[in-house]
Amino acid sequence: MKLTGSQMVCESLIQEGVDVIFGLPGGAILPLYQTLPEYPALRHILVRHEQGAAHAADGYARATGKPGVAWATSGPGATNLVTGIATAQMDSVPLVLITGQVTRAAIGSDAFQETDTTGITLPITKHNYLVMNATDIPRVIKEAFHIASTGRPGPVLIDLPKDVLQELAEFKYPETLNLPGYKPATGGHPSQITKAASLINQSNKPVILAGHGIIISNAFNELKALAEKAQIPVITTLLGISSFPEDHLLSVGMPGMHGVAYASLAIEESDLLIAVGMRFDDRITGKPSAFATNSKKIHIDIDPSEIGKNIDVEVPIVGDLKIVLDKLNTKIKPNTHKQWLSQIDELKSNHPSLDIRDTKKLLPQFVIKELWEATKGESVIVTGVGQHQMWAAQHYQYTEPRTWITSGGSGAMGFEVPGAMGAQVGAPSKVVWSIAGDGGFQMTMGEIATMVENKIPVKFAIINNGNLGMVRQWQEFFYKKDYVATIYKNNPDFTKLAEAFNILGIRVTRKDQVKPAILEAMEYPGPVIVDFVVEEEENVYPMIPAGQTVGDMVEEPRTTKAKL
Amino acid sequence: MNNHSQTSKHTISALVLDKPGVLNRISSMFRRRGFNIASLAVGQSENPDLSRMTFVVVGNNSVVEQVTKHLNKLIDVIKVLDLSSENVISRELALFRINSSSQARSEIMNLSNIFRANVVDIARNTMILEITGDEEKIVAFEEMLRPFGIIEIMRTGTISLKRGMDASTSLPQPKERKNQSSWGEAASV
Ligand SMILES: Cc1ncc(C[n+]2csc(CCOP(=O)(O)OP(=O)(O)O)c2C)c(N)n1
Ligand SMILES: [Mg+2]
DSSP states (O other): OEEEHHHHHHHHHHHTTOOEEEEEOOGGGHHHHHHGGGOTTSEEEEOSSHHHHHHHHHHHHHHHSSOEEEEEOTTHHHHHHHHHHHHHHHTTOOEEEEEEEOOGGGTTTTOTTOOOHHHHHGGGSSEEEEOOSGGGHHHHHHHHHHHHHSSSOOEEEEEEEHHHHHOEEEOOOOSSOOOTTOOOOOBOOHHHHHHHHHHHHHOSSEEEEEOHHHHHTTOHHHHHHHHHHHTOOEEEOTTTTTSSOTTSTTEEEOOSTTSOHHHHHHHHHOSEEEEESOOOOHHHHSSGGGSSTTOEEEEEESOGGGTTTSSOOSEEEEBOHHHHHHHHHHHSOOOOOHHHHHHHHHHHHHOOTTOOOOOSSOOHHHHHHHHHHHTTTOSEEEEOSSHHHHHHHHHSOOOSTTSEEOOOSSOOTTTHHHHHHHHHHHOTTSOEEEEEEHHHHHHHTTHHHHHHHTTOOOEEEEEEOSBOHHHHHHHHHHSTTOOTTOBOSOOOOHHHHHHHTTSEEEEEOSGGGHHHHHHHHHHSSSOEEEEEEOOTTOOOSSBOOTTOOGGGOBOOGGGOSSOO | OOOOSOOEEEEEEEEEEOSTTHHHHHHHHHHHHTOEEEEEEEEEOSSTTEEEEEEEEEEOHHHHHHHHHHHHHSTTEEEEEEOTTSOEEEEEEEEEEEEOOTTTHHHHHHHHHHHTOEEEEEOSSEEEEEEEEOHHHHHHHHHHHGGGOEEEEEEOOOEEEESSSSOSSOOOOOTTOOOGGGGOOOOOO
16 A cells, blocks of 8 residues: 555554644644544644643653654754653653654755754654655654653654655555664563562661652552562652552652652661662762662662662662562562661651641642642642642652652753643543642743643642742752842733633632632633742752752751751 | 772774664764763674674773663664673774885884884875784884874774684674665664
């Protein structure tokens, strides 16, 4: 069967089970757009900015576990995708991105809207392709989905010259893959697993440090089985949140720069750190040479290059967590770790990091806690980057995987609007709340129009402190309160903005208005903006300043009953 | 990065798909991660679809381990071998253009004989010498030539193979791989 390149793209996407594409057209990708009506199985969501398309595909992928798809035209369309691609690369999110390119003959001539897209995206993709023959399209798309979604997932970009999209060629979707240089490890080395088990069996004070890998590998049950069998407390990284139920007795929470004090202290006290699907990011370790100095370390990850990169470990295991943990669980002995668990309880009561100050003022922490109660913890939460993100990580309790979606490694402000849109498209039966910063929200709020148009009923909780809060906090702590370029003097009226988008807008300035506003928003059938006008100079505690150690942790003075 | 061992030169060999853009992917990875390449040589392997590369990398053991892992992570890289601790044959080729007055000529020829270098070009006051060998030999030859006045040096990177019977980074012929242009993707460069 002879098809055009554009038809091949659509056929191949259908073969890969794609049901939605986020994008925006332009000259180079137009042949693909004009073919779309022939393929009603492919739902296209027209965004307002290509960054929105990439972040939405990312939110979709994190909510579903399936690769997200976004496409854009050449030149500025492709460059607008870049922030979203880098975000997905840092957080190991499977994306397939398709960009139009100038015609083959024009490549290299600085033609109108020509950009070296594969060159620009080379260091921020897992792999990328420039396809020079239509016959190669099916194979390249099959490889792209495979590479994006297996091993350590990541974004894969396919650049398609306009005339390749128009070229007629024989279409046959390949059944097999031939990627001799790509064979992700799966099982884990048996003798390493045995070594890990014996370290666990000998340990008196073990902790599990669980990351995004647990969610990616769907190893939620295996992690729980490990923790319960040997009664090992579980600490989760920022992206590991929702990999272990936070209402579980063994849950300790998030450590690190803005983690709860008792999680950071438990790592410090432990004699064995079982790191699973995480990469010892500097927000966790602080100063690497002073991190978890009393413990031996087991590191299980699917990416061999993460092992030994930041922290030396005694037992490295390369493999897929679901398989490795399952094998490991059969080798570990039941334990109660009574003394250790009571030591952790003591840390928790001596360092009540999550207590919220009693005041009449509307505190952002209070808003998040109310949101958790009002939604019974059943929403999908998507955030921006900054103080509100840290409070959302701290004060909402996550019990199901894929209910917490945030830009961790890249820390991309603006993720909160399109990221939430994509998550809602991926999880249509869930209530999706975007916990947004007033700063980040304004970076990508144009996508609200996309949501209205496509009936995507995301609820926005803007934590409106009138400033770039996290940066202002750094200025307060480290630059003598010299608030250079962090205070907004003229934020828009967010409820009027809601009106302009033809959706519900609610302003909340008092504590007693919080819960009713949340409930009203959830009853409203479309997107809603709730503008929570909160205390302006509230800080996120605890805080371990960048590159420092647990000993340098600053706790909110009131929450420290005893210093360790 | 952890440092427990001393910085030294390590030889790494890689078998990679011979298609456009592969060298760019590799050099981009080295640059981005701050790895230091002392030399790099690329050429066709025994399999026309594959190139073999030899890198000489400066760093301690953990740096070299990271280099190897990050090379392996690239989709177009098929096999990577750290040859540092192996018994290997390493060679490079160098060309020297030097001053050679008529009085100095016979002395230079003598030196060249001792080093098994060849005179490949001769002009009124200069000549070009060609030498192959491991790095030490080439450096030693350069030192001997220095008094005559070196005008230009051109050196290839080091290429290495493991000694003995077993091949270091060979692979069975990949199936179904046709000529390289039909592979389609050029993936940057
Ligand atoms: C795109 C981008 N630009 C700049 C930053 C640096 N930055 C980190 S947090 C932050 C402040 C965010 O302000 P806001 O969205 O209002 O959230 P808040 O911290 O006030 O809760 C900034 C500017 C970033 N993370 N991302
Ligand atoms: Mg703010």
